[in-house]
Amino acid sequence: MARGLAVFFFSTCLLVPSVPAQPVCSPAASTKELARESALLLAAGKYRQSEQLSLCAERRAREEGNDALLSRVLNNLGAARLYQQDFLGAYGPLHEALALSHRVGKAEVEASVWSNLAAMYGMLSAWPDAGQALERALALMPVDSRFRPAVMAQRIRLAARRPDLRQGEFYRLWSEAMEWAESRADWQVQRHLWDELAIHHLDAGRLGQAEDAIANSFRLLVLHRLPDPDSLWMLAGRLRLAQRRPGEALAWFSRVRSRGRVQQSPVNAIRLAAFEARAEAMQHGPERALAVCRRNWLPVLEWRHAVLPDPTVELAADVAMTDLVNEYVTAAVESGGAVEAWAAVEQSRALNMLRRRKRQAVSDPQEGAPEAAPGQHLTGSQAPQSRLRPAVILRTASSERPSLPLSPLPPPPPEPARLLQLVQRALNRNQVLFTFWLSHGQSILWVITDDRFEAVRMPGREELAKGFQQLRDLIENGGDARGLAARLYNDSFGRAPAWSKMRAEWLISADEEPLNAPVAALRMTEGQPRWLGEARALSFLPSALWLLEPQAHRPAAGLLAVGGVVHNSADARWSAARRKEAQSGGSSSSPALRRASVRELEYELPTLPGSQREVEAIAALWRQQGRQVRLMTGFDASETAVAQALDEDWTDLHFATHVQPAPAPVSYRSASNPGSGVPALIRFPAGEPFLALSLRPDGTRDGLTERALARFRLGGARVVLNGCSTGSGAIQRGAGLSSFANAWLAAGARSVVASLWPVGDDGAFFEEYYRALLQGQRPAVALQVAQAAMIRDGAWRSQPSYWAAYIHLGKD
Missing domain, CATH: 3.40.50.1460 (Rossmann fold)
Structure with missing residues (x-):
């Protein structure tokens, strides 16, 4: 099978058809004819041409006041941008199409829009939003709709991300979707179903079966000259990475990058960079992996900043970002770059709070969207639940890229040494900063004061996470945790140099179990044992870069x-x-x-x-x-x-x-864990x-x-x-x-x-x-x-x- 897959590798050189002349927005053509031609271009995979013709049809439909036709055109425009992975550009047209089709009673168009939204959220790993959109699509779509095979394929993709899905149920759903696709000779949907089967096997470590599925997908891609080989190339690279064949993995990833379209998708860009770094580390060592991380870091920060301002999309991008940060930290530490590793961790952590703060300045609800009730009225014992709703965007004509509630891209971050210097200047003589980074095998604690920096090793994530959770359970339930509290202190803060532990105020940057643990109840073991909260002033920071926020201390003057x-x-x-x-x-x-x-x-x-x-x-x-x-x-x-x-x-x-x-989070499997065979879980909040x-x-x-x-x-x-x-x-x-x-x-x-x-x-x-x-x-x-x-x-x-x-x- 490996030889067959190699043959398909060379065959794909012929996959991308030459781009025909640009479609003409002919004055003689009617708006319906333009819309029909743009839909045919979309079906043929000529997304850029379809987008341009849809823009022309959109202007005509607006001038004519034909809302029914406009809803179809906007849906096509959104889909054309979506399949170019231009998610920001697709967002506005799709949501306007949704409102228009609902208002004029075009149920099948509305179902198609929901299907496209489900696809977009699925591409961005925002699985709860994808699931809700998919439910709407299935409820509205006629059984004989030509779009139904695509929706069935989306359903299996979503189901496969559930951690509790049984294997028999997966195969039942997959077979049902494949029957729909085969009955309508929908080759593209069949190809994507083989991709999903390959991912399913990859996640379970069944690499031979994953290779068989990928080969079937390649067969359909070549025989029917299907568009969009990028996702399949990425999948082939993931397979080779899992097989510990990094040279071949890098060849596949190079083909993906050569197309350039990955740059339009923050999540895909982050994943590709993480895969490349992992492959380079396996093939050539940490220095080459570090070079990959350095080359991708600034573009990834920019792409991450520009992701859709939807909470589930942002959370999925945060998880994908962690994969790259892990590769960056590992490569930098093994190459002697402790400061650079620390800077990558803190820059990544700062993004989440930065985005949330910037959105406060433009929290103008979109017209027509349900308002975020200041206090949601509740009945019985129901807690407030989140609802699927468009993320807030500033109103613009849909033919333009939406003006999103994000600040302009931030200036390039300072060099790691400069960033460390800025943080040290923000610390006073009584303070010490501890940055936790938990990882499999061993973890790192960076210790920073106004004049010193040191990195120390700690036990791996599994041991520390288990200890912090046990400490919380014991303390919360009134148990005697002094022995555990002393051991956990010795495994974490106790490893820091003596000069740091003398500081009176401890600032803690973390993003895992330490955040949910009673750190004040750790037992200091230097000298006479004491509770840490009794001996030191403790603060948790969203990121060390929070220290650079321009806020002045205000004396206590007024209390509400x-x-x-x-x-x-x-x-x-x-x-x-x-x-x-x-x-x-x-x-x-x-x-x-x-x-x-x-x-x-x-x-x-x-x-x-x-x-x-x-x-x-x-x-x-x-x-x-x-x-x-x-x-x-x-x-x-x-x-x-x-x-x-x-x-x-x-x-x-x-x-x-x-x-x-908030209610317990809803967990989905992440598709972004490169080559480990143990997919990570994304825990999406289920309410507020x-x-x-x-x-x-x-x-x-x-x-x-x-x-x-x-x-x-x-x-x-x-x-x-x-x-x-x-x-x-x-x-x-x-x-x-x-x-x-x-x-x-x-x-x-x-x-x-x-x-x-x-x-x-x-x-x-x-x-x-x-x-x-x-x-x-x-x-x-x-x-x-x-x-x-x-x-x-x-x-x-x-x-x-x-x-x-x-x-x-x-x-x-």
């Missing part, structure tokens, strides 16, 4: 405190409001209250009796210092009132209320966390979601979220931690204090915190003071299950 809100109908304030309304209105009482009496209240939650005392005690501390305070409790803490208050200039925000975590504000008197639940925070300009405020698990969430390597606390950083907060798990409803901890803050201490130090005070208390508050739940994120 929210707590003691009405969470359920058993609250005496709810009953009192009902009685008052009934007495004042008699039989003509509020229609809203009458509705509340005959239906279930929305999303009732347990009362937090201590939260009122907490915010009142904190407010008293601030008033004793002569500082401005606004206290919002009871029905006064409505969504509208809190939103208005957040528009004022507060230096500190405190929320003592329920925060409902929800900060509960007061029930309204009519029974409606008010609150704030992560999306709602985009409306506010926090101006570098310090935020305290004293609710359940506000600092915890799903961890994704390459994308970090998805938590409500990080959403506040993205919205402009300077620092956030949050909790890793539910804690007791008690205000003593934050009284200590604010006493220190009002005395001029920064948040991380104030948190350390509060944790030390709880430890000295000697009662139940001295247990790590109470004080170690709190963490500080950001800089102060």
Whole structure:
């Protein structure tokens, strides 16, 4: 079979047909004729010509006001750009076609648009969005539609990414899709089905069967002169890489790169660079792999910055980016470039928060799209769920490339040595920065102060991740974790040089298990054993480059405190409001209250009796210092009132209320793990966390979601979220931690204090915190003071299950 595949390699030299003369937008041709010709060009794989003719047809259809025809033309235009891997250019036309076809009742066109969107999201590995689009397409598409084989192929592609899919189910779906494609002689769909079968075998390590499938795909490609050989060349390169034949893999990857189209797809560009680096490392050693990473790094950063501003697409690109970062770090470390390896890790981590912050400045919803409700109204016990909706784009004519809510491309990043110098200048004499990079076999801890830099080795990811998770489980459940905490400290921070551990303030950059672990409950073993949170001030950073954010420290001047809100109908304030309304209105009482009496209240939650005392005690501390305070409790803490208050200039925000975590993430297999035979998982959020504000008197639940925070300009405020698990969430390597606390950083907060798990409803901890803050201490130090005070208390508050739940994120 290897010889047969080699024959196909040389045959593909003839695959790309010569480009015919450009299509003419003839004035004599009708708009329908132009649309029909562009569709034929699209079916023939002549995507650039189809795009140009579609643009001509689009202008004509707009002039004629023919929305039905315009929806078809825009769908063709989007598809032509999509299959040139111009995802940004395809995005606007497809979404306009979707709205138009729905409005004029063209169900088959609408189904085709959804199918194209499913294909686009699938190409970008945004599997949840692809799945929802595919469901819409199948629901709308007639059984005898000529597009149905393509949709069936997309269904198997999506199903294959589910980690729980059984092999028998995969083969059943694959056979059904192949029967559809064969019955309609759809050679291109058949080819893509063979590609999917090859990927399925590759992921399972069945390399011989993968080669058979690839050979069948090549056969169809050559015999029927099908377009788009790039994806098949990439697949052949992956196969050779898995077979440890790096020279042949590099030959395939070179053919992909020679076509140039990979540069239009951020995800594909990142994957190709990672594959090439892996192959070069196997064939020629780390120096050649490092050269590949250096050559691709700046273009990849630019492509990564320009990815569609859709959360699932961005998450998939983050995971793909991690593959390249892994190759870069391995090659740089083995070549003696510790600083360069560190810089690659930190630049990659900075991209996620940078994009989220830049989008805050242009959070203008697209016309016609459902608004991101500031507090989604809920019924029963349902938590807020995300909905498939177009990512926000600024409205433009669809024939233009969409103006996306992204800043212009950032300037080229500084050289690694210069970047290190900038970070060191941002550190003061009391601070040390620890950058974690966990990897199979062994991990690295970079240790940085204002005048020193050192890299130390740690155990591999599996051992450290298991240890951090065990520590969290033990601490959260009240177990004795001192032995484990000491061992884990010795395996991580304990390996750092002595001069670094003497610094009083520790800044931590990580994107995996350390983010979700009670690091404050590690046990320092130098001298007399102590809890780390008692001995050092700890802060987690989204990236070391967060230190370069131009935010000035603001003294504590004004506090907005929210707590003691009405969470359920058993609250005496709810009953009192009902009685008052009934007495004042008699039989003509509020229609809203009458509705509340005959239906279930929305999303009732347990009362937090201590939260009122907490915010009142904190407010008293601030008033004793002569500082401005606004206290919002009871029905006064409505969504509208809190939103208005957040528009004022507060230096500190405190929320003592329920925060409902996002639902468990949905996992899909990543197609970007080069040659390992063990596909990584992408964990996509299935919803948003929800900060509960007061029930309204009519029974409606008010609150704030992560999306709602985009409306506010926090101006570098310090935020305290004293609710359940506000600092915890799903961890994704390459994308970090998805938590409500990080959403506040993205919205402009300077620092956030949050909790890793539910804690007791008690205000003593934050009284200590604010006493220190009002005395001029920064948040991380104030948190350390509060944790030390709880430890000295000697009662139940001295247990790590109470004080170690709190963490500080950001800089102060």
